[in-house]
Amino acid sequence: MDYVSVRGLSVSAVIGARDWERDITQTLVFNVDIACDVRRAAETDDLAEALDYSEVAQTISSVVRDGRFRLIETAAERVAGRLLADHPIGWLRLEVHKPIAGGGYTAAVTIERGVRTG
Numbered sequence: 001m002d003y004v005s006v007r008g009l010s011v012s013a014v015i016g017a018r019d020w021e022r023d024i025t026q027t028l029v030f031n032v033d034i035a036c037d038v039r040r041a042a043e044t045d046d047l048a049e050a051l052d053y054s055e056v057a058q059t060i061s062s063v064v065r066d067g068r069f070r071l072i073e074t075a076a077e078r079v080a081g082r083l084l085a086d087h088p089i090g091w092l093r094l095e096v097h098k099p100i101a102g103g104g105y106t107a108a109v110t111i112e113r114g115v116r117t118g
Contacts, residue, residue: 029097091116
């Protein structure tokens with residue numbers, strides 16, 4: 001199985017369960033692994049035969065910028081759903097990291113969606 005990945009994508013978001021979090025933006029960091037067969041793209045050296053990771057990154061950014069989420073779990077589900085709907089993807093693993101201001105730690109959620117083949 002081959003994978004295309006986008007790592008360390010930082011996106012500003014309105015996210016949080018606390019009232020004060022609803023009035024500010026915070027940074028979420030995304031990592032996504034997408035199962036796909038890269039052989040045809042490698043043979044032709046043609047972007048048209050590849051999963052365009054720039055478009056994947058744009059989709060993630062768009063969903064997060066347009067949403068207002070209370071939970072990172074909700075952000076992860078919405079991003080995964082849009083990626084599966086808008087791109088030729090059968091399976092993905094998505095990590096969302098939220099550094100906690102003043103908390104000294106990062107909260108994270110990892111989800112897998114779709115069916116992995118190959």
